[in-house]
Amino acid sequence: MERDIYDEDHEAFRDVVKEFIKRHVTNDVRERWDAEGEVDRGTMLAAGEAGLIGLSVPEEFGGAGMLQDYRFRAIVNEEVIAAGAGSLAGAFGIQDDLAVPYLVHMGTQEQKEKYLPRMATGEIIGALAMTEPGAGSDLRGISTTAKKVDGGYVVNGAKTFISSGASADLVVTFVKTGEGNRPDAFSLLLIETA
Numbered sequence: 419m420e421r422d423i424y425d426e427d428h429e430a431f432r433d434v435v436k437e438f439i440k441r442h443v444t445n446d447v448r449e450r451w452d453a454e455g456e457v458d459r460g461t462m463l464a465a466g467e468a469g470l471i472g473l474s475v476p477e478e479f480g481g482a483g484m485l486q487d488y489r490f491r492a493i494v495n496e497e498v499i500a501a502g503a504g505s506l507a508g509a510f511g512i513q514d515d516l517a518v519p520y521l522v523h524m525g526t527q528e529q530k531e532k533y534l535p536r537m538a539t540g541e542i543i544g545a546l547a548m549t550e551p552g553a554g555s556d557l558r559g560i561s562t563t564a565k566k567v568d569g570g571y572v573v574n575g576a577k578t579f580i581s582s583g584a585s586a587d588l589v590v591t592f593v594k595t596g597e598g599n600r601p602d603a604f605s606l607l608l609i610e611t612a
Contacts, residue, residue, distance in 0.1 A: 439501045456584055475514075520590045544590065547577040561594070564595050589609045
């Protein structure tokens with residue numbers, strides 16, 4: 419079936435993705451990811467160097483600045499999944515489609531300067547923590563709280579199902595910072611894991 423949604427730039431990028439897969443996504447590597455339950459840091463760094471992650475990071479912060487053209491992410495997904503590396507596609511997606519956009523759209527200039535360049539290279543792995551044991555997709559039902567103190571926040575509560583959580587350096591975390599369940603009673607905090 420012939421597709422016409424991709425132009426020459428997209429197909430050139432597809433060649434980059436295929437070359438990355440050929441060099442970095444071997445059977446042994448996929449088996450190791452499955453055994454360890456995560457994609458290794460070296461692969462994420464290599465993906466950053468090849469320009470496969472950081473697609474949604476603006477160019478001014480070292481990314482590709484392709485937030486408005488999702489076709490590049492689609493190409494990464496198509497090729498990585500075709501290579502039998504769904505876990506890698508998931509790791510890329512969590513980074514570029516979940517963690518990075520929150521920071522791009524809602525982060526302060528200081529936060530963007532601090533984190534986005536290193537997220538684009540794979541040096542920082544991001545995750546998203548919203549789900550809780552007693553509040554699956556009901557975000558207004560969360561019980562994790564954050565109280566402002568000198569130098570930051572004290573966070574109390576538990577999160578579950580944090581994709582890339584085991585390897586994350588930075589977790590975008592949904593917390594309750596006010597009373598009631600009005601939208602302004604909730605916040606997103608960036609929590610460094612190390």
